Amino acid sequence: YDDIYPFYILQRTSFIFSGRLLTIILVFLVLAVSLLLILPGIRGKSRLFWMFRIIISLFIGVVIVALNFTNDWAEARMTTNATYKSFSNAVVNAEIGLHVGLYGINVTLKGKPVVQFNETIDYNEMFSWHDSIEEEYEEALEKGLPNPILYIAEKFTLRSPCGLIYQYRYSGRYASATLWTAFCCWLLANILFCMPVILYAGYMMLATAAFIFFSMASFSTIMNVPQCVFSIGADSFETEYSHSFWLALATGVLCTIIGILVVMLNFLV
Amino acid sequence: EITWEVPRFDGWYNSLGSPRRGAVGSHLVRLVPARYWDGVYQPVQEPILPNVRNLSSLLTGGPSGLPSTRNQTVLSVFFGYHVSFEVFDSRPAACPPEFMNIPVPKGDPVFDPAATGKVLLPFHRGVWDKESGQSPSNPRTQVNLVTAWIDGSSIYGPSSSWSDSLRSFSGGLLTSGSEWNMPNQATGHTFMWSAADPSTGDHGPQGLYVLGNAWANENMFTAAEGIIWFRYHNYVASKLHEKHQEWSDEKLFQNARKTVVATFQNIALYEWLPAYLGNKTLPPYPGYQKFVDPGISPEFQAAAIRFGITMAPPGVYMRNRTCHFREIVNIDGSLSPAMRLCNNFWKRQSLNVKTGQDVDDLIMGMASQIAEREDNIVVEDLRDFMYGPLRFTRTDLVAMTVQRGRDFGLRSYTAVRKALDLPPINTFEEINPELNSTNPQLLQDVAALYSRDISKLELFPGGLLESLDGPGPVFSAIILDQFERMRNGDRFWFENKQNGLFTDEEIQMIRNVSFHDVLIAVTSAEASDIQDNVFFWHDGDPCAQPTQLNASMLYPCTNATKLDYFDGSQAGFGIFIIVLFLFPVVSFLVACMVAYLRKYRYKKFQRRRKAGDRTEGPAVGITAYEWQGRRKPLHPVSVEVDEKRLQVYDRSGAAQRCLNLANQEQLDILLSNNRNHKALLLKVSKEYDLVLFFDDESKRAEFVKHLRLGVTGIAQEIRVKEMREEELLKEALTREQRAQIVETFIRHAFSKVLEIERCDAGDMSGISRKKAREVLQCELTASEFAGALGLKSDSLFVDSMFTLADKDGNGYLSFQEFLDVIVIFMKGSSEEKSKLMFSMNDIGGTGYLSKEEFARMLRSFIEISNGALSKSQAEDGIKAMMQAAGFDKKERITWEDFHFLLRDHEKELQFAQLNVKGMEKAGRKRLSRDMRVSFICPANSNKTYGEELRRRKKSTVRTPNVYVKPKREQYIRNPIQQKIQQFKRFIENYRRHIVCFIIVYSIAAGVALERCYYYALQAETTGFPETSVVGIAVSRGTAAAISFLFPYMLLTVCRNLITLCRETFLNRYIPFDAAIDFHRNMAMTAIILTVVHSLGHVVNIYIFSVSDLSILSCLFPKVFSNNGSELPMKWSWWFFETVPGMTGVLLLFVFAFMYVFASHYFRHISFRGFWITHYLYIVVYTLTIIHGSYALIQEPRFYIYLLPPALLFLLDKLISLSRKKLEIPVVRAELLPSGVTHLEFKRPQGFVYRSGQWVRIACLMLGTDEYHPFTLTSAPHEETLSLHIRAVGPWTSQLRELYTEESLIELGSYPKLYLDGPFGEGHQEWTDFEVSVLVGGGIGVTPFASILKDLVFKSSIKSKIQCKKVYFIWVTRTQRQFEWVSDIIREVEELDTLELVSVHTYITQVAEKFDLRTTMLYVCERHFQKVWNRSLFTGLRSVTHFGRPPFVSFFSSLQEVHPEVRKIGVFSCGPPGLTKNVEKACQQMNKRDQAHFIHHYENF
Ligand SMILES: Cc1cc2nc3c(=O)[nH]c(=O)nc-3n(C[C@H](O)[C@H](O)[C@H](O)COP(=O)(O)OP(=O)(O)OC[C@H]3O[C@@H](n4cnc5c(N)ncnc54)[C@H](O)[C@@H]3O)c2cc1C
Ligand SMILES: NC(=O)C1=CN([C@@H]2O[C@H](COP(=O)(O)OP(=O)(O)OC[C@H]3O[C@@H](n4cnc5c(N)ncnc54)[C@H](OP(=O)(O)O)[C@@H]3O)[C@@H](O)[C@H]2O)C=CC1
Ligand code: HEM
Ligand code: HEM
Ligand SMILES: [Ca+2]
């Protein structure tokens, strides 16, 4: 014992990974493992087929659920010199990121290097517009988050002349709703695959794809609002579609292909 | 790089200890505690304090044109105004909106010239902190929406994004508009406050300048101040840019910004403030004081700083550099010397200030113009013509100011004085001794308003009265305090050396910049064009104003206008509501069309089938059209004359009418001589006339020729007459007319025979003499006679009877002949009757019947039973009967023999009568009702069915039960007790229904009330209750109930789950039989609630479209932001451009369709239509989810309600789907008579069912999506499944067609089926009763076929069942349907060794009444049965009855037969009428306290 409580970490831990996402992935992994465990009981070539089937299906499922909680449907990032905090004229070099999800945004600030003036500059702050982003912004102000984060978050408040929030909120809301619908379709498709009505499973797969595409369409309406300037220091950035969006597209296409294959096979055979 | 700390735009973190101080959204800081009426938030108002408008007119009324005593310029006034925007803004309305509207005194010359006394000046209460204002120690505190610091928030906006939206991001500049020195103008969406221009009504954002100060566009003059500072920023930035080419935009911007802000601070505090306050000045800067709160005090904001309004001029001059004062163009093109203040509020396209140069001229004008005097007088531009909302475009600024003070809870003048440590004042006169000497009346008047109580005098009037060359001591103290705190507490104050903003030299430089310098820098003016101290104009300064402006020199203020937001919308709104109500009508019309189409197609199909049936070739003869009466369609026929007969066929070749030409004495033919000569009338005596229309005259001529040829042999005369077609038609005796005559004839005959009053016999009096004679002369044809007896005209019985009656053998019955027969039937003894019967069949009149003749007679009876027996069967039967009667040895049967045969049935015979149509009308009293119910109950006795049962039992081996007459007295009690009894029975029968009903509906009511309560009483903070309490409570309450009902309705149609649950204990608690009834009930309730919901929202939408934007933005903060533009969305926006509106309207449309097609009527007409439209339920659920998804009013909940039942429903559907798609081969198909098709098909694996359950099938050949329900007629123990399907409509008929042999040959094999089921059914519960009665009507026998087989099977294998006795009552129209049912029944009878089943057959369409034929039929049947122990008709052991079953007597006898049984199950299935009768009978029985009849039924 050296005067230090062993479990008290002195530094503020920076954001690592969304807990919710972790849960989702773990749940699906457990499912996958338990399903794959029964594979040895299947004989011959169909074992391989079943393995693919389980993996692909679970992949689609986990993607659909996870996409609801990811924060990189659209992203913007830049590295710039920015004023860092109040009561100081310090300017830091940092990477500033805006990550748009369906329920809100994450703003990240990562120093380059991470430690400057003995401070660890690594922030990932979530602002959700589910309830009232106004209040979250107030809290952030009370908390005294670094300037760049406040600057970006402020753009998403109701009082901001940008008016982003009006569009983002509904785009995200409907994107997420259609995504959940896609998830229901996926569940149904899986049930139907286990019944002697494969054709319907194919249709359901197509419905899943359709809802994923609707979701993307809904989200893409955020690009309709007049671009609001995000300018920090001497630089500025614009949001662009990012991983989740493209992942959604890929999953949608995958579902479409499976759906079409199943339907075609059904009509051919 | 920027080396100093850049101040934030929102004022946060200026103060180290309290980061929030002075920031956007911070509290106002009171100097004196608040004074609210309730100590918390309610303002003190009239009558404690005077009416503010009264006060305003009295205190601030007076002439304009008095110049400032200290020669302050107008520029100073508007600079001050701009400074106030820099430090505070609480003007936007609070949420939820609260009103303190100002009542205008009756007859106010400006606002109420018509003296209505009803005018109100709208007043919204200001924004306040939601955490305050709940209790007295923390009374309501207002908040400030801009920074309290002087930090350039009026130049750059109060937030970083605001400033970003002003920046051009190049060269550190702010974006300029069309001219480099003018700011951008708004185009679309803007955050600038954009109220309407009161003088022109312009509104909308177009043309407003975009600046840091949200209110910049309020008037042209403040806007000019804003533009100066905008220019100054760009000026400084470009200067910096010139000097530091390498600087980035950000650096340039921030550097320029800090200089501009510092300059502004310097000018505001050190140049303008002293000018404004006169001699009073701030103490020198003591350095940054960390603990000072810069918070704006309400006393400053709502009173002190507003001193400036007394100095506001009625207009403003414009001049150029050379002292030329510009003429101003007014709205109407006339010219004035200056811009009128009241006409320059919220100007979009100002005629006079368009360019940068105009702004310069305006600034120069303002610098030359002397402001109004610092006194109590306020110019009418502000007092009477201040801008107001569109609703009422003018208001009173002074009144508003005082009212704002009340809103803010300001203390009184004396209290503030005290708090500021100023010497107390005790009388009104002391306030301003100088004013008291010049204008004592004013003080007197004000005192009077405050009832001479100085402690009541409010701060603003008090401060205004104090003024002497400038603000008085109170206002000055407040203002000084405010500015001092703002300066001293500001870490970023330009003189604060610790903030690292400026060096000492820079500070000094900034200290030296005056507003004059700024103006020179950014306008076209040179230093000498404007005096150095721009806030004063002294003699000798450049460009003196022409004269002190007064209002009369200017263009008059435009008057207030009123706007009703709803104007022009009434018609549209009304029409829309009407259209909504028309939805069901549209749907109804569509439904009618569908019904018509369906009928049409089905008819075509039937016709085609009929045509296919016929083997004969096309009709022979001459084609024509038979005219059957006015307004009747022409009937296509073909006519042929052959051997004295005129045959009329219909086009398909079926004989329709045959006229014996030989009977006619002469032939009268009428021909038409107009209209193409097509018509022909053949007069037929004693019959209706034949009227024919031919295709053309030649055809007619041909026909006449044929006729002539046809009658030549008989030497008959043919008389041909020609007349006009109309007359010809009038001449014709139509079939209807003839029928009427015959009817009167028969009635007349009866009235003779029965010796009853003529009037009772029918209305003969109304008939004219001629008609009466016609009637008496009338003679009946054989077919009319048959018709009167309800028999076919070619039946043997009719033939015999007719021949007997037609004494003169002329082929017609005259009145007398007819009378003679019926007299015997009506009044004769049994001998007479049997004699009649005898002679009827004694064809040769030989006095005895030959064997042949007797057999013929029997045949004629059997024939009446509609030929249920085949020829050989009939012959066998007859043989057997003759044997039984011992006639087989006799060659001749005498009347005595014959009568002996009937002897057993003397009684029946005695009462046997001829049943003739119209007899009921004759009102025979002797025929009581119950004589007709069944053949079994002899007419003259009240014997009930029980006795008959007993009798039957006697004849079999069963021990007879003692017959006990129902004890009537047992249930005749007093009516109240009877009612109670009934009620108890009702509860007993329906307790499960009642409980379930109550549970479901109380949940619905509960969720509805919860929402109603919430929105009516708990949702004040949302603002909805204040806006539209009834509408919102109703619509949200009903929405909640709908949200519950629609989803949970799904449970009632989960067929598979219900079938499963039936088998469990749940069956004891939930009445699964009533699921569909429940479904209907819930749907109806939900639909009614939907209409109420929509009406509630119609009210809401009306209210929303008359509420201004400030209210709406409170209610819907996620949708609207308040920018002062007031105008709400139109009603059409709500209905057609919002998610709930659009989907709501669509939903209503969908419901209209679902509802109309689901109505009993249309479901019957087109089940397919119903089913297809019913599938719109998917649309309903989808739309309803979308409907709530926008979360306008609250977060959606519908999907939460939907999820659980939807999952169950889905499961149910999946169960169906899992077996529905199996193709099932048909093993056997049989076409049975009466359109019944018998299908036998393979039993799918694992198909387990109970007898009485049903399945749904689709036929692959008839489309795979149309399923029809049919009851299984196979028993569970059988290998295969079977159905009996009656062809009633399109699908069933087509199905039958598919399984005909021809189509089988075509198809090669039986078409396959899809099968879904089995589904549960009340009938499967027959096993739960000791005694059950099964009543099957028509095709409704199907469940029982299965049940009976099952029962017998179970009893034969001795499986344990409760059943002790089953009565099966089989009601059918004719015996035809019997063949297949009787197979089943026969099977049952053979297996039923324990006599478990007792079968009773009721044949209803053999005339049910006691007439001769049925009597005879009965006699035959009985004989047959006696001998063979089988029915003559069915070959069954069961008893056949004729007529409808008497349920009540049957049930009551059951009670006697089974006295120990407390519960008897009654299961009925068949036409609705039948089940209804059974239900009624059960109810009647259940009123008594005996065995309980539990009825389950199903209608097909
Ligand atoms: C539980 C149940 C058991 C039945 N069992 C038998 C049986 O054993 N034998 C038999 O001959 N008939 C039975 N029926 C009736 C049979 O379903 C209809 O006669 C048949 O569906 C008529 O179809 P259609 O198109 O030929 O006639 P339509 O003229 O379209 O319909 C005639 C009548 O049947 C009703 N009907 C039509 N289609 C349907 C449908 N898909 N579902 C329910 N009702 C419909 C209509 O409301 C109308 O009243 C049963 C009905 C029910 C509800
Ligand atoms: N007009 C219509 O709407 C018709 C509808 N249908 C439908 O067809 C289906 C089955 O038809 P089907 O098998 O031909 O049935 P039927 O119409 O032939 O009726 C079957 C038997 O029930 C008897 N019956 C009818 N109503 C009563 C009553 N109120 N009390 C006592 N007995 C009664 C009939 O007697 P009786 O001959 O004395 O009426 C008949 O003997 C049902 O859905 C029925 O609704 C069938 C025919 C007509
Ligand atoms: C207007 C009153 C309504 C009536 C009279 C009515 C009547 C019926 C009837 C008689 C059935 C059973 C049909 C059969 O299986 O033979 C049925 C089924 C059904 N109804 Fe209704 N209904 C009404 C309204 C609604 C509404 C408003 C909804 C949903 C929004 C709805 C949803 C359903 C569903 C889901 C089924 C089951 C369909 C299936 O089995 O595939 N009904 N309805
Ligand atoms: C013109 C007609 C209608 C209008 C204007 C209207 C309007 C509205 C509005 C404004 C809401 C609140 C939505 C929110 O908070 O975002 C609502 C909720 C609701 N309405 Fe309607 N409505 C109409 C017709 C209907 C109809 C026909 C139905 C029948 C299904 C319906 C069922 C509901 C339900 C169930 C909700 C609650 C939704 C939820 O909580 O998820 N409305 N309606
Ligand atoms: Ca004045």
Ligand SMILES: [Ca+2]
């Ligand atoms: Ca005669």
Ligand code: NA
């Ligand atoms: Na400010």
Ligand code: NA
């Ligand atoms: Na100049």
